[in-house]
Amino acid sequence: xxxxxxxAGCEASGRWRARIRDTTQVSTxxxxxxAFLATGRHDLRGWQRSAEGSQNKLVALKMYFTLLxxxxxxxAGHGELILYPGGYAGLQPVEDxxxxxxxxxxxxxxHSFTSHWDSLxxxxxxxxxHFAQRLSGAxxxxxxxxxxxxxxxxxLASVSLHEPSPWKLxxxxxxxxxxxxxxxxxxxxxxxxxxxxxxDGSSPIVFQ
Numbered sequence: 001x002x003x004x005x006x007x008a009g010c011e012a013s014g015r016w017r018a019r020i021r022d023t024t025q026v027s028t029x030x031x032x033x034x035a036f037l038a039t040g041r042h043d044l045r046g047w048q049r050s051a052e053g054s055q056n057k058l059v060a061l062k063m064y065f066t067l068l069x070x071x072x073x074x075x076a077g078h079g080e081l082i083l084y085p086g087g088y089a090g091l092q093p094v095e096d097x098x099x100x101x102x103x104x105x106x107x108x109x110x111h112s113f114t115s116h117w118d119s120l121x122x123x124x125x126x127x128x129x130h131f132a133q134r135l136s137g138a139x140x141x142x143x144x145x146x147x148x149x150x151x152x153x154x155x156l157a158s159v160s161l162h163e164p165s166p167w168k169l170x171x172x173x174x175x176x177x178x179x180x181x182x183x184x185x186x187x188x189x190x191x192x193x194x195x196x197x198x199x200d201g202s203s204p205i206v207f208q
Contacts, residue, residue: 002027004035004044006164016166034198035166038191041151041175049172054154058087059110060178061103061117061148064094064141071134075099079181080134084127085109091134092181098141102178107149117145153177159208167194167204 003019016035021027043049067075072093079092086109094100105120113119125132155175159165170187197207 001039001044004037004047004166007031016164034204036169036191036194037166037172038169038187039172040187041148041171047166047172049152049155049157049175055177056153057107058104058151058153058177059107059147059149060151061105061120061145063101063103063117063145064098065101065135065138066098066141067134068137071136071138072097072099075134080131082124082128082131084124086123089124089131091131103145104178148178151175151178157208159205161205165204165208167198167207169194173208 001018001020005017007015007017016032018030018032018035019027020030037044037047066072075091075093077093079090082089082091087103087105089101089103091099091101103120103124110120113123121135125135152175157168157173169190171183173190174186176182176186194204194207197203
């Protein structure tokens with residue numbers, strides 16, 4: 001989606017216009033009586049979230065590993081929480097065999113490692129022998145972790161009684177510190193709740 005806007009003169013329950021660009025780079029205009037905004041962590045022009053949440057000093061990192069068969073078997077069907085000074089991480093199997101490590105750490109602590117991933121990984125294993133055992137012999141599947149640092153953790157959307165608003169779903173309505181699966185749970189819950197209220201004839205203001 002390129003653009004989302006209420007049509008001129010519409011009230012909170014008026015009509016919306018969205019401009020969408022497909023894979024061939026052709027733009028199409030779609031109109032409707034309601035709009036549901038579900039762009040995840042990516043902001044849409046004109047509907048940017050506040051850059052400041054209530055927890056702004058955190059960096060999220062993600063890495064995929066192939067574990068040794070015995071460790072993979074022990075982790076199967078589970079998610080494990082690893083605690084260490086300055087942050088925490090979640091380890092969980094994902095599709096097709098690998099495991100996903102989602103780590104969260106304060107910027108200050110990360111800078112103490114000169115932002116070096118191996119140093120952080122050693123730090124995590126030093127403070128969690130159980131985690132060190134899980135990663136014994138593990139093979140990283142990426143050259144370096146995926147990193148996100150400009151996430152408005154703690155953000156909660158607000159609505160105006162005087163301006164039209166789309167139904168804001170998932171990360172567009174609330175952002176929590178990363179933990180594998182929790183963001184998806186919020187996305188599914190908000191979508192389900194918005195659908196219920198919409199079908200009952202309610203409004204985005206009531207939903208928010």
